[in-house]
Amino acid sequence: MESIQIERLDHHGIVAGIIDELKIVEIIDGQIEADDQEEVSTGEAVKAMIINGLGFSNRPLVLTPQFFENLPMSALFREGVNASHFNRYKLGRSLDKIFDYGCEILFSTIATFGCRQEKVDQRFNSLDSTSFSLNGDYLIEEGNNAIHITHGHSKDHRPDLKQVMLELMVSQDGGVPFVSKSWDGNGSDNVIFEERAAALINEFKASEAPRYLVGDSKLYHKKAKETLALIPFITRIPGSLKLEQNIIDQALSSPLQWVDMGDGNRYQRFELCHYEIEQRWLVIHSEAALSRARSTLVRQQEKESKQIEKALFHLQAQRFESENAGKNALEARVKTWKFHQVKEILLTPQKHYTKKGRPSAKAKAAGVNWQIQATFSVDENYIETQSQHNACFVIGSNIKDDELTDTELFRGYKSQSNVEGGFRFLKDPLFFVSSLFLKKPSRIEALLMIMTLSLFVYSIAQRRIRASLAAQNETIPNQIDQPVRRPTLRWIFQLFEGINFITLTFNDMIKTTVDRLNDLRLKILRLLGSAVCKIYQISAEGG
Numbered sequence: 001m002e003s004i005q006i007e008r009l010d011h012h013g014i015v016a017g018i019i020d021e022l023k024i025v026e027i028i029d030g031q032i033e034a035d036d037q038e039e040v041s042t043g044e045a046v047k048a049m050i051i052n053g054l055g056f057s058n059r060p061l062v063l064t065p066q067f068f069e070n071l072p073m074s075a076l077f078r079e080g081v082n083a084s085h086f087n088r089y090k091l092g093r094s095l096d097k098i099f100d101y102g103c104e105i106l107f108s109t110i111a112t113f114g115c116r117q118e119k120v121d122q123r124f125n126s127l128d129s130t131s132f133s134l135n136g137d138y139l140i141e142e143g144n145n146a147i148h149i150t151h152g153h154s155k156d157h158r159p160d161l162k163q164v165m166l167e168l169m170v171s172q173d174g175g176v177p178f179v180s181k182s183w184d185g186n187g188s189d190n191v192i193f194e195e196r197a198a199a200l201i202n203e204f205k206a207s208e209a210p211r212y213l214v215g216d217s218k219l220y221h222k223k224a225k226e227t228l229a230l231i232p233f234i235t236r237i238p239g240s241l242k243l244e245q246n247i248i249d250q251a252l253s254s255p256l257q258w259v260d261m262g263d264g265n266r267y268q269r270f271e272l273c274h275y276e277i278e279q280r281w282l283v284i285h286s287e288a289a290l291s292r293a294r295s296t297l298v299r300q301q302e303k304e305s306k307q308i309e310k311a312l313f314h315l316q317a318q319r320f321e322s323e324n325a326g327k328n329a330l331e332a333r334v335k336t337w338k339f340h341q342v343k344e345i346l347l348t349p350q351k352h353y354t355k356k357g358r359p360s361a362k363a364k365a366a367g368v369n370w371q372i373q374a375t376f377s378v379d380e381n382y383i384e385t386q387s388q389h390n391a392c393f394v395i396g397s398n399i400k401d402d403e404l405t406d407t408e409l410f411r412g413y414k415s416q417s418n419v420e421g422g423f424r425f426l427k428d429p430l431f432f433v434s435s436l437f438l439k440k441p442s443r444i445e446a447l448l449m450i451m452t453l454s455l456f457v458y459s460i461a462q463r464r465i466r467a468s469l470a471a472q473n474e475t476i477p478n479q480i481d482q483p484v485r486r487p488t489l490r491w492i493f494q495l496f497e498g499i500n501f502i503t504l505t506f507n508d509m510i511k512t513t514v515d516r517l518n519d520l521r522l523k524i525l526r527l528l529g530s531a532v533c534k535i536y537q538i539s540a541e542g543g
Contacts (some may be wrong), residue, residue, distance in 0.1 A: 005503040007072040009514060009536070010494035013058055014525075016076040017532030018461045019047050022114045031106060034095050040085045044077060045094035046450060048086045051076065052452040056428070056493075061447075062088045067181070072501035075512075075535050077420035095446040099146070103449040104181045106497045109457055111178035120461055121173035124412045126419040127198075127215045128168060129192050130308075131185070132427070132448070146441040152186035156427075164441075165449055166426075168419055170343035172214070174463030180452035182445040189218035197227045204231055210403060214416050220396065222487075228398070234413050237281060237394040243274065248392045251283040260405055264288055269406055270519050274396070281396045282406055297383050297390075301339035304384040305378070308333075308340055319369035324349050326372035339379055346373040422455050453462035461528065462489035468527040476520065491526060513537065 016209045019025065025043035034357055040048075052059065059067050068083035098106060115122060133156045134149060149162050156163070165187040169179035193215055195231060198424050204211045213219070213231055217238040220228070236243045251257070251268040258266040271280050318361040320326040326347060334342055348371045395413045397404075404412065466486050469475060475483035479491065499521070504511045514536050515523075525533050530540040 001507045002507075005505075007501045007503070008070050009072055009075065009496075009499045009501040010201055011069060011496040011499075012051055012055060012076060013499075013535035014461065014492070014496065014528060015051050015457060017528065017535050018457050018464075019050060020109070021529055021531040022117070022457065022460065024050075024110055024114075024457075027110050027113060028098075028106065032101050038090070040081055040090065040129060042094045042097050044081065044224065044486070045086060045091055046098070046453070047077070049091065049094075049447075049450050050454045050457055052177070054458060055452065055491075056490075058264065059364070060233055061091050064088075064091060072503075072512075075501055077247065083267055090093075094361055095443040095450075097146070097451065098446040099442040103446055107449050107453060107456075108178070110453065111176075111180075114456065114460060115171065115176060115178055118176075118464065120171050120176050120178075120463070122171045122178070123209060123211055124172040124415060126172055126212055126416045127179075127193060127196055128416070128419040128423070129162045129183070129187070130168075130423045131155045131165050132428075133158040133163050134444070135161060141469060144442055147182045147445050148184040148186075149441050149444070150185040152184075164444060165192070166452070167196065167421055168452065169196065170417050170419045170422055170459075172412070172415040174459050174466075175421075176421060176459045176463060177452055177456050180449055182448050186199070190221055190223070193219045193425075194221075194224040194227055197224065197231055197233070201227070201230045212404075212412060213523050214412055216416065222275060225277060228275070229277050232397075232399045232403075234304070234395060234397045234399065234409060236413065237396045240250065240291065243256075244394050247281060247394055250349075251285075251392065252388055255409050257315060258285065261410065265410070266407065266511050267410065277398050280396050280401075280406075281397050281407075282410060283392055283394050285388075286411060287391075290387060293387040293390035298388055301378060301383060304337065304339050308376055312376070314351050316371060316373045318414075319350055319371060321369065323370050325372045330372055330374055337376075339383060340376045341379045343375045343377040347371070348373070355493070379383045425455055425458065426451055448490060458489055463494075464529065465489070465492065465524065465527050474523075474527075495524065496521060 023045050025041070028043035029041045034041050034254060044091055048064060048068065049061065051142045052061075052064050057067055064086045068086060071080045071083070073083060096384065108469060112119075131152065131154055133154060147164055149164055151162055152165070153159075154163055155160070163185040165183035167181045167183060168177055179196070189534045198212060198292045200211075200213060201494065204213075210232070213233045215233070215235050217236045219233065220237060236305075239245070247270055254268065257268050259268065260266045264286050268283045269280055270283070271278075273279070274281075274372070315329060315333065318329070320329065327345070330342070350369045350371050350466065352369055353369055359409060395410065397409055401410065437451045467484045469487075475485050476487055478487060498516060500515045502513050502515055504513070517536065517538065525536050525538060526540055533540040
């Protein structure tokens with residue numbers, strides 16, 4: 001008897017293949033003891049959650065079996081695994097086991113192996129944190145050191161919601177995360193960064209290659225000076241420091257001292273000792289930031305202009321006992337102006353009489369009141385000066401010149417955007433966010449680790465395909481059919497929509513095949529490696 005079964009493979013085989021090459025299932029199962037009564041291991045449950053998360057289907061964990069209903073489980077996992085094995089009870093127990101083992105330790109073990117296997121450059125280590133807003137009530141778990149879900153400074157601009165903090169450190173080589181740690185919802189960036197810096201001191205010293213800690217201004221504060229003195233760092237200097245403002249003013253007053261970096265940025269260098277640390281500070285002036293600053297200030301100036309017009313209209317309707325009283329009333333308003341200055345003042349005497357009505361020619365005035373009128377103009381000099389100032393920021397470092405040049409220092413800081421890109425990925429509404437309705441803080445902590453593990457798999461795959469394209473001097477077409485060497489993995493996933501895994505059964509003989517693999521898709525699969533090619537049933541060498 002003949003039968004045919006068609007299942008959707010799409011890009012899920014790419015995710016499964018990368019997980020297999022990174023040996024994530026083996027590492028987890030080697031650390032967390034298996035239960036003989038379970039059909040699938042904890043490692044396989046984690047693999048299922050990663051595939052679900054990178055499916056961008058916006059399904060919460062409870063619907064994981066539904067997600068896998070029409071996928072080829074034997075190709076993605078192994079024979080004997082089916083969608084019902086990944087029910088909410090299995091996933092919940094797996095999250096409990098991960099929490100009991102230690103989320104940070106388990107992630108670090110996996111990331112360390114993966115980074116070593118992929119030869120990820122870990123010289124520049126970008127550190128940052130973000131908050132995840134949560135809804136609902138959460139159980140209080142006694143004695144297990146789970147995170148405390150509570151109100152705190154919301155980076156999602158939702159102070160009305162409770163939250164949890166996530167710390168992330170990524171390599172600037174591909175934005176690959178290798179440190180992930182959850183914190184209480186009211187955790188402080190200053191404390192988080194200082195503790196991480198302190199934990200890295202010995203690790204950096206023991207490293208064969210130089211390593212540098214890169215962070216935003218929260219890394220740099222007085223209480224952390226003893227820690228910063230012991231670790232090579234690159235950080236933005238907080239604008240709240242008066243010295244930072246003075247250094248920018250000094251740079252702007254020396255227009256001939258700027259060094260052009262050729263990409264719309266220029267800098268001036270200052271050497272100083274601050275917080276008892278010998279440093280170099282680079283004042284960076286960005287043309288892009290200057291354009292943004294001018295636009296912002298012009299909008300603010302236009303808004304203030306309307307407010308001034310309204311205020312002067314009401315002021316001229318008033319009468320004052322003396323010229324000085326009128327001038328003082330105007331001066332009180334002028335003090336609030338930022339972008340404008342008084343252009344002209346006109347004081348007009350207004351006689352008043354004891355009797356009502358129109359006075360006769362011989363009537364004597366009982367007194368004189370004064371009306372004040374003023375015109376104003378835009379303070380162009382202030383706007384330009386402030387624009388130039390706002391176009392500048394300062395980065396500081398204790399790293400010596402023989403290790404990093406000024407330009408390399410700036411590039412190292414600029415690549416801090418990699419960790420911010422990771423946070424945007426984690427907060428994608430089609431990702432795991434809907435699954436954060438878990439009620440146990442310990443399970444939320446474990447899920448945050450798996451979310452970061454999904455980012456790890458994603459960034460490794462994206463880095464691999466970009467590196468392969470560069471090494472072979474190849475390109476692939478983007479969304480508008482233009483050749484690119486640095487495609488996003490999200491676009492690669494879209495290119496694999498509609499791929500089917502077909503199983504033919506004839507007289508007890510089973511044959512499987514994958515359809516719709518055109519030349520572009522074959523090229524991409526071979527760039528991603530042998531484990532991915534195996535799932536799609538093609539040769540890794542081509543031909």
